[in-house]
Amino acid sequence: MADEPRQPQGRPPTRESRIRLIAALVVATVLVIFAIQNRRKVAIDFLFFSWDARVIYVIIVSALLGMLVAYLLGRRRRRVRRGERGERGD
Numbered sequence: 001m002a003d004e005p006r007q008p009q010g011r012p013p014t015r016e017s018r019i020r021l022i023a024a025l026v027v028a029t030v031l032v033i034f035a036i037q038n039r040r041k042v043a044i045d046f047l048f049f050s051w052d053a054r055v056i057y058v059i060i061v062s063a064l065l066g067m068l069v070a071y072l073l074g075r076r077r078r079r080v081r082r083g084e085r086g087e088r089g090d
Contacts, residue, residue: 031059031063034059035055035059035060038056038059041053041055042054042055
């Protein structure tokens, strides 16, 4: 009995987290539909580089880079907030 692993006690999802999940799924679905409908090739110019790519790949890469930036900014914000709470408690 004492050797049995304990099940983690997770909090049930809140209404806000469910709404965010649904919104994210809707946005992702719209993004995928938009990308699939735009398959033609375009010229991409970035800094000193130039190449031809399909619009679908440009959209997907741009979306992934946007998610990465949002994640990193959110992570930094959470770290700053955690630091503020630690300073107030001292």
